[in-house]
Amino acid sequence: MKRVAVGIAILVAFVMLLPLALTISTSFKGRTEALGAPLRVIPFNPTLDNYRQIVNYRPFLQETNHDAVYAERFDYPMGRWFLNSVVIAAAGAATTTISGLMMAFGLSKYRFRLRRVVIGLVVLSIVVPGQVVFVQKFILCRTIGLYNTLFAVIVPNAVSAGSIWFLVQYMKAIPQDFLDMGRLDGLGAFGLLRRVIAPLCMPAVGALLAMYLVGTWNNYLWPLVVLRKPTLYTLILGVREVIVYDVLISTVQNPGLGFAGATLGMAPGLILFLFFQRYMVTGLFHKAGGK
């Protein structure tokens, strides 16, 4: 009976992967094949034509939302958008790691009067995720002049409440003796952080980075709200704009083209996930076990 149940679960697992597999395979199919044999996972005549077309595509993107009107046409939009996404992800990864380690160190290894208040604030922003108040965050960013710059995505996401919480839990296990020994060697707060705390926290940082990078890459709502200039779009944002407003009109006639775009949009996130998968699972174990 166990075998039957496992068999059914694995069947369901295959069904879960089917849409993804079809997307990727359709992106390699020519027009007639994509229309004629939509369910065939291995294409008869694989072709890179769709990719060539979508990468060289010069969309005419017009922005009429919010404040201004932009109408632009520029070469290799996919490349530009990819770079934007990379900049956002890299800057975010660096800042959340550093700010998370600093704040978690301060909260877990120092005792001071306002500590409970600060922890309360961290918990509050886990309970009420920034997404819920995105309209107010947008108004804030517009007021201080971040709107329509990549900083609008990087700066508000430079601290992550979830990361800090996770690191605080993780650092509790670091014995006070280690820190005292560092003190004897004359290390200050930042010396201790760099020489003692950070190296010990590397597994946790790996797990957090994995989740953070995948999450940031796939984030849609916030970039959609604050990046309205087509040259500033992230890859996900740009690809959707192109597929839905430009190519989707013809997706019925040429699904391969749209799906080449979709594959390009989701590939980096998936590659990051597969690459960091090991850390991710370790991190989840810690999280689930440490609860």
Place this chain on the structure above:
Amino acid sequence: MRRREHWLLIGPSLALYIIFGIAPILMSVTGSVYDSGPFGEGWIGLRAWRDVFTSPRFWTGMATTMKFTVVLLPIIMALSVVLAVVLSWARRKTRAFGRLAFYVPAVTSGVMISVIWRWALAPNGLINHLFNTDILFIGSNPAAFWSISAMVLSVTLGQPVIYLMASFATVDPELYEAAKLDGCNPWQEAWYITVPGILPVIIYLGVLRLSGTIQLWQFPYSVTGGGPNYGTTTLMLMTYQEAFVHTRFPEASVMSVVLVLLVMGLLMLSRVITGQRILG
């Protein structure tokens, strides 16, 4: 010197927190009574509150959000527990494959997934073509609701399945020995030993999902656009439209306050009911 060190460590992050994490929550309250936009009228009192609470669309959105929550939460939790238990029976490689397969949709961009679903569910799309049917999955009412629910289900199973499988290791193995001696079948073992043993994890995941389902907006936004006839317009999506389609920021602020209270209230309620501390 050492007395101030911690503020050097905490200060910069704390400042960013207060500006981008806490201030927006307060701004949602002030923004609902004071319109500060470029075409704002300044102090408007409770007008936006009255407008929102008397608009039938708002209550439809509220009802839709609740409907999604009531339908999705029990299905997601039950299904992920069953899947986690069954996958834990499998051999090592099979188990790893299953875990990966369920997690991949969870780490795939939701917007790209919705592009695929739009194509598959279109009137002349893949599914209608395969089964030779003529169903308006996106354009008719109960069908759109259930299509969105299916999409949400397919991308949210991964996380609880992985967490649950990880938590099984914390159950005392001796209990299983005892169950074997008592002649329990595998399902009974799961129901009487595994599930009670990891109940805190199940509740924690349930609360996370609850909060996530209340914030549902992506699939309605990019697959149905909230339609047909507002049948899939959730509170989050309505807030977005209010602010960025209709540029009515005070009304959007009112909805944000409602969302914040809803999320916080339900978290506290689940804490009271279960007696579990969700965080800390």
